[in-house]
Amino acid sequence: MQSILNNLDLSAKGLWLPVSLGLILFLYALLMPKKEISWRELYITMGVIGFLTWVSDSIFAKYLDLVDFGNPKIVGIGEFITYNFLPSSLSVIYLNYLKKSNKWILVIIFTVISFLIEWSVEKVGYMKLTNWNHLFSIPIFFLVYSYILPLHFRIIKCSKDKINQ
Structure with missing residues (x-):
């Protein structure tokens, strides 16, 4: 039991912020009125983005050692x-509000939100930058929100249409 508690890394400095933000955003994503995204698309997006994020963590945090979260060993x-x-x-949340008419304003808003989350998690001490600068994240966030997520959305919408035929 003690090893399970140790592996949770509950004593990490600044742990409260990513836990709070993660749970608040997750609950909002589940409870928000669905406008442009269905439950199926929410489910697929959570899985695909979660997977890609873990792959990114493996590359950037583990192999390249650019950032550490909490205890870097666990x-x-x-x-x-x-x-x-x-x-x-x-x-x-981004895909739920995405339309052609508001794409670029949402890209800017969500790039800024993502940057502020990353910056604040580092400021409270949970994330430690080793060979990374927050400014490097801005073009990545911009690319994700402007091209990768809309492409992902088109792909899952297209496969939904083919399933229903």
Whole structure:
């Protein structure tokens, strides 16, 4: 039992912020009125973005050692929530409001939100930058919100149409 508690990394500095943000965003993504996204598309997006985020964590945090979350030797509850719920929930919320008429304003808003979340998680001490700068994240967030997520959405909408035929 003690090893389970130790592996949760509950004593990590600043743990409260990613846990709070992750749970709030996840609950909002589940409870928000669905406008442009269905439950099926929410489910697929949560899985795909969660998977891609863990792959990114493996590359950027483990192999390249650019950032550390909490205790760098273990994957605690904060890192689990940070990678499973923050990006996935933000993606679902973004896609729920995405239309051609508001795409670029949403890209800017969600890029800023993502940047502020990353910056604040580092400021409270949960994330430690080793060979990374927050400014490097801005073009990545911009690319994700402007091209990758809309492409993902078109693909899952297209496959839904083919299933219904």
